[in-house]
Amino acid sequence: MGKERQLRQREATKNEILDAAREIVFKEGFQGLSVRKITNQLDYSPAIIYHYFKNKNEIIETLVSEGYKRIFAAVSSITRNEDEPEKEIREAFTNLLKAALDSSEEYKAVMLNDDAAVLQKTALLKPGVPEKSPTLKMLCENLRRGIGQGRYSCYDPELTAQVLWTAIFGLIIKVIIEKDVSQEQINRLLDHHFTVLFNGILKR
Amino acid sequence: MGKERQLRQREATKNEILDAAREIVFKEGFQGLSVRKITNQLDYSPAIIYHYFKNKNEIIETLVSEGYKRIFAAVSSITRNEDEPEKEIREAFTNLLKAALDSSEEYKAVMLNDDAAVLQKTALLKPGVPEKSPTLKMLCENLRRGIGQGRYSCYDPELTAQVLWTAIFGLIIKVIIEKDVSQEQINRLLDHHFTVLFNGILKR
Amino acid sequence: MGKERQLRQREATKNEILDAAREIVFKEGFQGLSVRKITNQLDYSPAIIYHYFKNKNEIIETLVSEGYKRIFAAVSSITRNEDEPEKEIREAFTNLLKAALDSSEEYKAVMLNDDAAVLQKTALLKPGVPEKSPTLKMLCENLRRGIGQGRYSCYDPELTAQVLWTAIFGLIIKVIIEKDVSQEQINRLLDHHFTVLFNGILKR
Amino acid sequence: MGKERQLRQREATKNEILDAAREIVFKEGFQGLSVRKITNQLDYSPAIIYHYFKNKNEIIETLVSEGYKRIFAAVSSITRNEDEPEKEIREAFTNLLKAALDSSEEYKAVMLNDDAAVLQKTALLKPGVPEKSPTLKMLCENLRRGIGQGRYSCYDPELTAQVLWTAIFGLIIKVIIEKDVSQEQINRLLDHHFTVLFNGILKR
DNA sequence: TATGAATGAGTATTCATTCAT
DNA sequence: CATGAATGAATACTCATTCAT
Structure with a gap:
């Protein structure tokens, strides 16, 4: 069904975000992680984060x-x-x-x-x-x-x-x-x- | 003498600053320490810090x-x-x-x-x-x-x-x-x- | 298309900023130019500059x-x-x-x-x-x-x-x-x- | 008379200040000149400037x-x-x-x-x-x-x-x-x- | 879904100047 | 005469977040 595909797509994008975050954390530690750095790396706008996560903290918690x-x-x-x-x-x-x-x-x-x-x-x-x-x-x-x-x-x-x-x-x-x-x-x-x-x- | 008292006063203020810094560090860790937070806590203007310390780093180093x-x-x-x-x-x-x-x-x-x-x-x-x-x-x-x-x-x-x-x-x-x-x-x-x-x- | 209009709008705002900058430079020379002065003149917040230009220097270089x-x-x-x-x-x-x-x-x-x-x-x-x-x-x-x-x-x-x-x-x-x-x-x-x-x- | 000596002393200090200012201007240009830099160089307090000159500008004008x-x-x-x-x-x-x-x-x-x-x-x-x-x-x-x-x-x-x-x-x-x-x-x-x-x- | 615009609060630091002593 | 203390206003820049579209 379309809904399932949608959900899978959503999951994929979340992972994209998490991957970018992981990379930054790896390079600069958690305290170097910023919403902007994540979205810059993905060529997304900062606002997108808030579609997939409640806030920056949720990303950190997930990681x-x-x-x-x-x-x-x-x-x-x-x-x-x-x-x-x-x-x-x-x-x-x-x-x-x-x-x-x-x-x-x-x-x-x-x-x-x-x-x-x-x-x-x-x-x-x-x-x-x-x-x-x-x-x-x-x-x-x-x-x-x-x-x-x-x-x-x-x-x-x-x-x-x-x-x-x-x-x-x-x-x-x-x-x-x-x-x-x-x-x-x-x-x-x-x-x-x-x-x-x-x-x-x-x-x- | 007046000079001594002045020196003691100066030392006292430095300690006031360091105490405030210590308190912040205790609560938020070193990375939570900021010049503004120190002076807000003391009801001072941020600039005064630089009267007593070369810069924020000197405070950290002292601590x-x-x-x-x-x-x-x-x-x-x-x-x-x-x-x-x-x-x-x-x-x-x-x-x-x-x-x-x-x-x-x-x-x-x-x-x-x-x-x-x-x-x-x-x-x-x-x-x-x-x-x-x-x-x-x-x-x-x-x-x-x-x-x-x-x-x-x-x-x-x-x-x-x-x-x-x-x-x-x-x-x-x-x-x-x-x-x-x-x-x-x-x-x-x-x-x-x-x-x-x-x-x-x-x-x- | 909407995209084009958007781009034009973006260009327009950039020019607004540059115009303000030009005005300040005209009145006070390049060394009198500051991000704050630009945004004050435009009733913007200072941060917005960095939405349109990498930094103050990019504005200067453009001019x-x-x-x-x-x-x-x-x-x-x-x-x-x-x-x-x-x-x-x-x-x-x-x-x-x-x-x-x-x-x-x-x-x-x-x-x-x-x-x-x-x-x-x-x-x-x-x-x-x-x-x-x-x-x-x-x-x-x-x-x-x-x-x-x-x-x-x-x-x-x-x-x-x-x-x-x-x-x-x-x-x-x-x-x-x-x-x-x-x-x-x-x-x-x-x-x-x-x-x-x-x-x-x-x-x- | 004492008054004359006093005047000469005053003139000497003014020159000390101007000399320091000149040195800074030589090294960093007029726009690099600051009251603090002058008094740091002379081991004076910034306030002293205002005993001998109306303000920083008077120094510049003199120079x-x-x-x-x-x-x-x-x-x-x-x-x-x-x-x-x-x-x-x-x-x-x-x-x-x-x-x-x-x-x-x-x-x-x-x-x-x-x-x-x-x-x-x-x-x-x-x-x-x-x-x-x-x-x-x-x-x-x-x-x-x-x-x-x-x-x-x-x-x-x-x-x-x-x-x-x-x-x-x-x-x-x-x-x-x-x-x-x-x-x-x-x-x-x-x-x-x-x-x-x-x-x-x-x-x- | 995605984004561009925008902001308010924050970062460290510098400056000229004032004032009580 | 001289100073130490203090400040208010600047400086450039970053950040997480919101919101209308």
């Missing part, structure tokens, strides 16, 4: 939640490893780092955002919260499993999950900020993180 | 270097511990976290800034760079000492220093971003960081 | 190049005179003076401008340079022709061209500056310039 | 009338030459050019100024006016003398004076504007001006 999804998709597609559960953690964080670097501006925008609304989704440190975050929940379960197997030391799983997460988070953010760290060095750093952290939680 | 100093002062005033060198690390990072929380906006402004000029001072991840940063240099030396004593595992000191630093950095940033984490929880998190990390590097 | 074109058109449309080549010079300079008076502000803006960029187009006095200027090149060729015919004295054509040009240039500038010299007096002055100058270069 | 005087002094100190009166003209204009180049900014400021007040002193082109200008008066007298001697052609002295003056004026202005014309080239141009012009007015 951000998108990056958010991509990142959490990365973490959730890991393969089970019964004997060495820490390998799951390694895989999850390796994926996370890769995804974060691929959408670094979005990652920063989300994870360093202190809007109350955003924090509701990203807060992790308060006691009890981890149960709500898919990522941390997974981590906690893994830790509990490892402790049950007698493989991990008997640390509070929630607290340990927060420690592991923030440790890797620090690496990710720092790598993004410094911009030109070589992939090789990134790998060495991530590897050594795992070495130290797993050494820290594995029973010996 | 930033202030926080910067406070932070580095925190790290450098640690007491030597021959037998348990890891206690030095614990003290340094504990101080660092406290100082960072005290000037959280400045800490973020500096440590999350990706300006080339700022990065020259804050970059840490590239191989060889740690030797230039006072903080990381201290860490490296500590690690070498510990390895020499046979107390730490024989890991590459530079890489290990980067791992320890980014791990704690992740915690600090996350605590700042989430804003209302209780001091008690912060302490628990920091403690557990040390537990895991030291467990990870200490020989057993 | 200047307009005058520039008019002036060079004037000089280049002269009719050949084999027997009395000095009549060509007379015609060229007569046209030049008329054109300069018609766009006097632009003429001053260009010819009295000492920006390096502008000078590259207007410099005439350094040896060898005249070959690059269309006006002076024409003069030189005329002089060489006249010398070849045995009509002009055997003076260095380049130097002579510079002398003739600066002599008339002085008259033009002075007439513009004094503003209310009568056309009659201007004619007398120009005529007498030619009398003296041609008397000076024609063989007798 | 300008000074340059004016210097220039006309140059023209009026020529030595009488009975047999070849054109040598007087040559000397006057040579002096004028030198003086103009020495105070080029002031010369431009005065001679290209179209303020009514300034024009009253500098206008030369209207019929009858030359009698009021010392420079042109001198020129006219010289021309009349030469005509009387049968040495110059019988041209209207006033008109001829205006032609000679504007011709040299064009050279001076152009030399100032182009800034880096070598002294040697300036000499050649001036010489050739005289050659052509005198050739134009001398009887043969």
